[in-house]
Structure formats: C-alpha cells, structure tokens
Amino acid sequence: MAAEPAPARSIAAPLRAAWTAGRQALSRAARLALDIALPTQCVSCHEPVDGEGVCASCWARLSFIERPYCPRLGIPFVYDPGPDMLSMEAIASPPAYQRARAAVRYDDVARTLVHALKYQDRTDLAPAMGRWMARAGGELLSGADMLIPVPLHWRRAWRRRYNQSGALARIIARQSGVEVRGEVLRRVRATEQQIGLSRAQRATNVQGAFQVSPDRQPEIQGRRIVLVDDVLTSGATLDACARALLRAKAAQVDVLVFARVVETR
Numbered sequence: 001m002a003a004e005p006a007p008a009r010s011i012a013a014p015l016r017a018a019w020t021a022g023r024q025a026l027s028r029a030a031r032l033a034l035d036i037a038l039p040t041q042c043v044s045c046h047e048p049v050d051g052e053g054v055c056a057s058c059w060a061r062l063s064f065i066e067r068p069y070c071p072r073l074g075i076p077f078v079y080d081p082g083p084d085m086l087s088m089e090a091i092a093s094p095p096a097y098q099r100a101r102a103a104v105r106y107d108d109v110a111r112t113l114v115h116a117l118k119y120q121d122r123t124d125l126a127p128a129m130g131r132w133m134a135r136a137g138g139e140l141l142s143g144a145d146m147l148i149p150v151p152l153h154w155r156r157a158w159r160r161r162y163n164q165s166g167a168l169a170r171i172i173a174r175q176s177g178v179e180v181r182g183e184v185l186r187r188v189r190a191t192e193q194q195i196g197l198s199r200a201q202r203a204t205n206v207q208g209a210f211q212v213s214p215d216r217q218p219e220i221q222g223r224r225i226v227l228v229d230d231v232l233t234s235g236a237t238l239d240a241c242a243r244a245l246l247r248a249k250a251a252q253v254d255v256l257v258f259a260r261v262v263e264t265r
Helices: 006-037 056-061 088-092 108-119 123-136 154-160 164-176 199-206 214-220 236-247
Strands: 100-105 146-149 185-187 210-212 224-232 252-260
Touching: 056 108, 100 123, 108 123, 108 164, 108 224, 108 252, 123 164, 123 252, 146 164, 164 224, 185 236, 199 236, 210 214, 210 236, 224 236, 236 252
Parallel strands: 100 252, 146 224, 224 252
Antiparallel strands: 185 210
C-alpha cells in the first residue's frame, strides 16, 4: 500500500514537461508576432533587418581596422612600413597607456552605431559591437587581468541609466574570459562633453577627473588592465584614466575601443 503515490509522481513529470513546452511555444509565438508588428530596422539605413541592428549593406560599409597598423596606437597604415614601425603620433606624443586597438574606423556607419548605443537605449547593438572589439583586441586580452570600462560621473549615469562602455565590456568579458571590474575606477569630477573641444581643451577638461580610491588600490597593483570605451578621438579621456590606474601601481594599461578617429593625410 505504501507504493501507491508513485503513479502521481509519474504523471506530474509529463505534465511539467508539457507546461514548459507550452510556455516556450507561446514565448516564441509572441516574439514572432512582435517581429511582424515591429520589424527590426537597420540602425544606419532603417531598412528591415533580421539580426542585431545592422543590415548586410551597412555592415559591408564598416571600415574594419586590419594590419598593418601602428603597434602602439593601432592607427592603420596606408602601406606596410615594416615590423615595429611606429606612427608619427606614437613618436611625437606617446600616451600613458601602452597599446590601443579599435575594431573600426569612426566613419558614418560607426558613428550611427555609437550614438544609437550611447543616446538611444539601443543596448541590443552591444553584443555585435563587443564581439568585433574582442576580435580586434585579442593580443591585449590574452595577457590581461581585468577589464575596466571608462566610468561615467554619477549624475550622467543617472540620466542615461546605463554606461555604454560597461555594456561593451561585459560582452568582451564573455568572449575572452577576462573579468570586468567596473567599480575600481571612478569619475570623481563631472566634466563637459568633449564634443567640439580642441585637443588641448579635451586634455584640460578631464585632468584629475578619474581616481582609484585608496581601498581599491590593492586590486590594481601589479595588474595588467584593458580600458574599454566606445570611441577614441584625441585619447584624452583614456589617457587620464590610464594615468589614474598607473598612479595606483597598475603594471600596464592598454585600451580597447569600438571605433577610433583616423585622420586622413
């Protein structure tokens, strides 16, 4: 008589499986209905797209940065000048960070992607952008101890609700296995938008804006760090971040961005 409850258990398992399958089917149907009602559009040209926000035509227009490029700053060369040849920028004004890499040039399509992620809540673009960054920064990530996204000041973070650099860093972490440490570096002073400022004004604007608090310095000491941001323009913000980390005794700081401005000569 003690064995009578067994049939109830044998019936419950198929019922749970059927319930789970039914919920999954309803979820797929709901997503399909939403895609039909509101088809995903390419963030650049606004044509319907099946994917992560960029159509094949606009993807082909992205200018991915490949070798040859400056081994220090990642600036692409027009022709191959030979191994270990530095760019004029790296020789004339070397930054505090050791190396920089970018996935693409900051052209029209890249600008649209960055602005959509940054200002239009298009967090669905972060996975593709982060994967391209992980590919471009493979040599930096292979020896890195941690990823640190460039922080926002708390007031700007409150207005935007998220940090686009942090969203990209989390995708890169999944691709590379390098952990994200988003609380180590802080922006302690609110700064003006860098847009429209000269190179010298950009450097002055972010001077002293970043800090590693004393209680977090042991986490930094002797570590190889990759700073993550969306765009490298003059490099002033990333240079200020690198200086703050090096003052906290980081062993080395590299930079990985989605896009970088490349001056045509």
